[in-house]
Amino acid sequence: MSSDRRARGEEALGRIDPDVAGRMREAFAEIAPDFADMIVDFAYGDVISRPGLDPARRQLVTLTALTVLGAGTDLIETHARGALRVGLTRDEVVECVMQCAPFAGFPRAIAAMAALRRAFAE
Numbered sequence: 001m002s003s004d005r006r007a008r009g010e011e012a013l014g015r016i017d018p019d020v021a022g023r024m025r026e027a028f029a030e031i032a033p034d035f036a037d038m039i040v041d042f043a044y045g046d047v048i049s050r051p052g053l054d055p056a057r058r059q060l061v062t063l064t065a066l067t068v069l070g071a072g073t074d075l076i077e078t079h080a081r082g083a084l085r086v087g088l089t090r091d092e093v094v095e096c097v098m099q100c101a102p103f104a105g106f107p108r109a110i111a112a113m114a115a116l117r118r119a120f121a122e
Contacts, residue, residue, distance in 0.1 A: 006037070010044075011049070013044045016078070016085065017082055024040075025037075056088050059079060059082055060083070062079050062082075063083060063097065063112075064096060067097050067104055067109060068100055068103060073112070074115075076111075076119075077115045077118055078119075080093055080120070081122065090116075090120055097112045097116060
């Protein structure tokens with residue numbers, strides 16, 4: 001593991017949610033303590049920190065993928081808050097999920113909208 005990957009990952013993750021790395025480490029500490037580091041190193045250090053997309057577009061892609069996959073609403077909440085932190089508006093985030101409905105199905109879009117409501121309430 002390269003410390004550069006970890007540093008890039010921590011920096012990229014910090015733009016989305018400064019506290020999420022600590023929460024992940026805490027959540028996985030008992031069952032898989034290295035799992036959070038794998039997420040930080042690979043997902044954020046290798047992939048999300050790549051050039052080519054600005055942070056706002058990257059969050060739109062992430063929210064789209066999470067909505068289409070029917071991912072956990074905790075992830076959608078985290079990335080919705082991150083989208084606001086990197087400059088997207090609530091309307092843009094909502095529109096992103098609305099655009100997913102015909103492709104992902106309305107149940108997944110409805111679940112994502114519920115996650116957005118919780119994220120926006122904070």
